[in-house]
Amino acid sequence: MQADAPQTVHLADYTAPNWWVEKVELAFDLHPTATRVRSKIRFKRNPDAAGRDLHLDGENLSLITLAVDGKPLTNNEYRKADTSLTVPGDTLPQDAFTWEAEVEINPEANTALEGLYMSNGMFCTQCEAEGFRKITSYPDRPDVMAPFEVRINSDLPVLLSNGNHAERGNGMSVWSDPWPKPAYLFALVAGDLVAISDRFTTRSGRDVALNIWVRRGDEGKCAFAMDALKRSMRWDEEVYGREYDLDIFNIVAVDDFNMGAMENKGLNIFNSSAVLASPETSTDDNFARIEAIIAHEYFHNWTGNRITCRDWFQLCLKEGLTVFRDQQFSGDTRGAAVERIGNVLSLRARQFREDAGPLAHPVRPESFVEINNFYTATVYEKGAEIIGMLKRLVGDDAYYKACDLYFSRHDGDAATIEDWLKVFEDTTGRDLTGFKRWYTQAGTPRVTVTDSFKDGTYQIDFEQVTPPTPGQPDKEPQLIPMAMGLINPDGSEARPTQVVELTEARQSLRFDGLDARPIPSLLRGFSAPVILDHSPGFNDRATLLAHDTDPFVRWEAGRALTRQTVMAMLTDRAAPDPAYLDALHMAAANDTLDPAFRALVLSLPSQDDIAQGCVDAGVVPDPTAIHHALKALGRSIGDHMEGLFTTLYDRLASDAPYRPDAAQSGKRALRNMALRRLTPRDEATRARAQFDTATNMTDQLAAFACLLEAGDPQVAAQFEAQWHGDRLVMDKWFMLQVAQAEPKDAVSRAEILTEHPDFTMKNPNRFRAVMGGLTGGNPAGFHDPSGAGYRFLATWLIRLDAANPQTAARLSTAFETWKRYDADRQTLMRTELERILDTDGLSRDLAEMTSRMLEG
Numbered sequence: 001m002q003a004d005a006p007q008t009v010h011l012a013d014y015t016a017p018n019w020w021v022e023k024v025e026l027a028f029d030l031h032p033t034a035t036r037v038r039s040k041i042r043f044k045r046n047p048d049a050a051g052r053d054l055h056l057d058g059e060n061l062s063l064i065t066l067a068v069d070g071k072p073l074t075n076n077e078y079r080k081a082d083t084s085l086t087v088p089g090d091t092l093p094q095d096a097f098t099w100e101a102e103v104e105i106n107p108e109a110n111t112a113l114e115g116l117y118m119s120n121g122m123f124c125t126q127c128e129a130e131g132f133r134k135i136t137s138y139p140d141r142p143d144v145m146a147p148f149e150v151r152i153n154s155d156l157p158v159l160l161s162n163g164n165h166a167e168r169g170n171g172m173s174v175w176s177d178p179w180p181k182p183a184y185l186f187a188l189v190a191g192d193l194v195a196i197s198d199r200f201t202t203r204s205g206r207d208v209a210l211n212i213w214v215r216r217g218d219e220g221k222c223a224f225a226m227d228a229l230k231r232s233m234r235w236d237e238e239v240y241g242r243e244y245d246l247d248i249f250n251i252v253a254v255d256d257f258n259m260g261a262m263e264n265k266g267l268n269i270f271n272s273s274a275v276l277a278s279p280e281t282s283t284d285d286n287f288a289r290i291e292a293i294i295a296h297e298y299f300h301n302w303t304g305n306r307i308t309c310r311d312w313f314q315l316c317l318k319e320g321l322t323v324f325r326d327q328q329f330s331g332d333t334r335g336a337a338v339e340r341i342g343n344v345l346s347l348r349a350r351q352f353r354e355d356a357g358p359l360a361h362p363v364r365p366e367s368f369v370e371i372n373n374f375y376t377a378t379v380y381e382k383g384a385e386i387i388g389m390l391k392r393l394v395g396d397d398a399y400y401k402a403c404d405l406y407f408s409r410h411d412g413d414a415a416t417i418e419d420w421l422k423v424f425e426d427t428t429g430r431d432l433t434g435f436k437r438w439y440t441q442a443g444t445p446r447v448t449v450t451d452s453f454k455d456g457t458y459q460i461d462f463e464q465v466t467p468p469t470p471g472q473p474d475k476e477p478q479l480i481p482m483a484m485g486l487i488n489p490d491g492s493e494a495r496p497t498q499v500v501e502l503t504e505a506r507q508s509l510r511f512d513g514l515d516a517r518p519i520p521s522l523l524r525g526f527s528a529p530v531i532l533d534h535s536p537g538f539n540d541r542a543t544l545l546a547h548d549t550d551p552f553v554r555w556e557a558g559r560a561l562t563r564q565t566v567m568a569m570l571t572d573r574a575a576p577d578p579a580y581l582d583a584l585h586m587a588a589a590n591d592t593l594d595p596a597f598r599a600l601v602l603s604l605p606s607q608d609d610i611a612q613g614c615v616d617a618g619v620v621p622d623p624t625a626i627h628h629a630l631k632a633l634g635r636s637i638g639d640h641m642e643g644l645f646t647t648l649y650d651r652l653a654s655d656a657p658y659r660p661d662a663a664q665s666g667k668r669a670l671r672n673m674a675l676r677r678l679t680p681r682d683e684a685t686r687a688r689a690q691f692d693t694a695t696n697m698t699d700q701l702a703a704f705a706c707l708l709e710a711g712d713p714q715v716a717a718q719f720e721a722q723w724h725g726d727r728l729v730m731d732k733w734f735m736l737q738v739a740q741a742e743p744k745d746a747v748s749r750a751e752i753l754t755e756h757p758d759f760t761m762k763n764p765n766r767f768r769a770v771m772g773g774l775t776g777g778n779p780a781g782f783h784d785p786s787g788a789g790y791r792f793l794a795t796w797l798i799r800l801d802a803a804n805p806q807t808a809a810r811l812s813t814a815f816e817t818w819k820r821y822d823a824d825r826q827t828l829m830r831t832e833l834e835r836i837l838d839t840d841g842l843s844r845d846l847a848e849m850t851s852r853m854l855e856g
């Protein structure tokens, strides 16, 4: 047996397999520590391939028997390495053969939560990206697609797999999935589960059974997800003309899951946090996230499953498009403007951050060591922005025509980005060669704007630069759709929205016949994922905040004023400008505006946002100073608007039965913003009363956060006493205590919490709650000058890596901004990254991440 060294895989090296698969039959004898898997796979020669060897992947499998066309393979008829098995072509039949194998696997020992594993006594699987190879030997690559038939033998009452239920008997079930699929979409679940069930009739009349399977006791928390599922199914029919294609659609909630959820054909598996909801235990944000993830996984049925990816470099083909579709759905459901602002906030916080650091990579990467490290904000969120730009460039009609062509031309295919762009070229006759750069070039373009006005003519000049990123020192200009309008000084619109296509490094535009110098309203709807470098004066921004017809630009103007205020507080020790506070007050008091929008206008930028602002301004960010500046600004806003906040707090109180819809959620968001600002002024009396009497988690948690911030000595114990039996609520408890701690106490609070009997590394949600509470929730605590935060995180990542490399690798991105900080902090972080990298037996996942962060 030879050890396989971690290898870099390159997009340029793609070759089709030597053998295709025509049919897969699997039989499982389930056992927690010794599950037997028998596979019968019909292989057919790929006539276009040069080679004939059969390459199978396999990991942690005990081989029992192997046979080709019924004849057992002897040891010298195949070569086995750590993660592969090769049968030389000259020992195989010419055109087709049946492969049979029996292997044994140990689900209980599988703490990586990849392949077949146990979670709370239930068997479940996670096969994307390369987990199927931990179940049996197989060509575990997305371009190999086949129908699957799966027999499960077990005494457990509920036995599920993909497709339609073909047979059920005593201690067995057979599932048959007629739609050819790659192995990463395989799923199996077995356990003592209960379902809430419903039905859906597709527009062509297919009757579909819908089930959400949960642990006993959680049945009451499924209604919202079920409703979201039915609405998603209808939306995809109405907007994209896509219908569901099986007789049954199952969703299963599992507690131990590395990601949000997984789109396995006909059997979606969800992190329980992404499906279970009740007003008492879930916040409005939780409801919105659940709705988006249910939609996302359902939409994958067409964008991902019926049409999948040729190889993992094409991951954005399914993920970018599916995120775009779920964002459209949420916008239609909850209000486009507020959703768009939320998406931009997330893009900037996650993707711009990634693009600006050592982990920057193109939306379609060119190489990887561990594909699990590329389920990134760049692939998902920037991938979705690309689809949005395409739609804007070609127009809605052409967009949906091109999608129709994509679905009809590529149904059943494992496709590429080239295939996707070609349907747009064929539909519109437009050459998209330049546009394709969005997939291949990493980094966020910076568009600098200067303007002038003379004799009724307004000229605006754009200059675009994309900074160097690892492996890509030189960049070409991007095709940037710049949606813009012009606003008159009195706030009326001088020119409506037009989309200017920026394609050159420098480009100018003129508008004639204007009476007065207009205010440019740029990047309307955030029409491209770029950084806009434009510094209009205070008055222009205040006018945009008060009057622009585009809600995104309106919000953005307020955000820019706030950012500018924080920067002035940091660099000049300036107190917030009363004119700024008045402008904010005016927007917050404007009852014609959606409360959710007003809450967004009042929200402060994150610490990370300001830290990046410092870097852009050539200042080394000081996390402690940023923390204090943001806190001080919050107080100034509270002081300046006490009357308004008091009124809003009282007026927005409601006795109406709780609904997680956009209207009610927006009001709660605004009211809880008022609560937060009033808490330092009323000795937390409102927060205390709200905590004690809240009937929904949104209000209780908002009050809890305020009380923690105010240093209430009892509230953590009270919350725990009330909610210790609910895992998902307790995740919030773990997280908020760290996030709301005084920065100097944050690490010790996190340390204490890791000693709590309910802290466990086995559950990624719980682990993320504590670590994320520190790294994301309390940046000043994480960046404590002593380096204690860095040491704490590194120590736990090393521990987790031995059990669950994927989650350890994801959380290591807390270090990705290390080069932003002062020399002392840089040294402390580099030391921890090197300590991680020096660890014996480190996973490929974490090794790749740490070395990229150190090298980039």
Ligand code: 0A1
Residues within 6 Å of the ligand: 126, 128, 129, 258, 259, 260, 261, 262, 263, 296, 297, 319, 372, 375, 806
């Ligand atoms: N495809 C899923 C997310 C997912 C990706 C990877 C996983 O394991 C490595 C698990 C889930 C989605 O986009 O929802």
Ligand code: ZN
Residues within 6 Å of the ligand: 296, 300, 318, 319, 322
């Ligand atoms: Zn997805």
